[in-house]
């Protein structure tokens with residue numbers, strides 16, 4: 001299936017698109033997808049795969065593009081030097097941080113240039129929260145960490161930079177301030193929900209602070225499901241309007257349902273990170289998410305951890321009329337289950353209709369399982385001794401203390 005509109009050949013810039021009221025679709029999550037495939041280690045979650053397994057990273061990017069994404073994010077999440085050596089992560093012993101960031105840019109720029117069937121894509125570098133900040137680092141020391149990554153992004157002429165996954169708006173402001181010195185557009189998103197940041201700043205105030213620091217686009221990513229993330233962005237939108245600030249909004253939620261989590265998001269769920277599978281969103285839930293995000297006026301719509309290519313494809317299929325084209329991946333996906341007309345079994349053929357899938361309430365498939373959990377909610381954040389990071393790994397004595405804390 002192909003779109004009605006002719007593909008464009010120009011490469012329209014990131015802000016040019018948003019300022020013209022166009023929508024941009026982001027890609028999905030890399031760390032979780034690559035961890036499941038054996039290329040990222042859960043715990044440190046660092047992206048040395050850009051150097052060690054570039055084909056694996058490239059493949060995921062290509063899948064997001066085929067699913068209709070306009071943006072390919074360089075896999076630079078947690079690629080700050082202090083994170084690459086935190087808690088006995090050996091990444092920095094094997095590669096330099098600059099090399100990991102450079103290879104990420106190589107892959108993202110190469111894939112984005114292929115385009116999504118509607119013209120060339122955009123590629124972005126990204127920075128996120130640092131162990132340095134959590135441990136109480138000063139503004140100057142944290143900004144110095146960001147500068148090392150930024151140097152690589154400038155050299156590679158990224159289309160824009162994403163400052164994402166910040167639990168504390170203060171650190172995001174420091175990042176934006178540093179990033180803006182490059183003259184490159186900056187999109188900034190916090191990993192917060194409706195309850196605001198970890199220091200108690202409301203979602204509305206967070207949005208105003210990000211915009212005042214100079215962010216060209218503001219919103220949320222990760223930690224919460226689409227519904228809680230939409231709620232957070234709605235609060236941000238109201239805060240910005242009240243402050244008289246006009247800035248495009250972005251959203252890149254989890255691909256997991258998290259209605260039971262607290263302020264810290266899915267990190268607090270007992271299933272994090274190895275038992276989240278029963279919470280994976282269906283593609284049909286992504287249709288609903290995409291429509292609600294668009295109707296709210298959000299124009300940068302994507303996904304974070306747990307968001308796979310088929311989730312992004314669902315977002316693009318839902319918004320095909322507004323965008324003027326279907327993703328290339330729709331070639332193998334008749335809308336709303338229509339491909340099931342070709343199934344051999346009659347009861348499955350009977351599901352080749354929109355109302356069946358739109359109204360489905362999927363079962364978890366596990367007897368004796370509660371639908372909700374009891375989140376951990378330790379409630380510790382920057383300023384707590386337990387969050388001071390170390391270059392050495394957690395030893396047995398420290399681990400025992402943590403385990404006892406958990407049982408208490």
Ligand SMILES: [Zn+2]
Pocket residue numbers: 029221222223304305
């Ligand atoms: Zn994420």
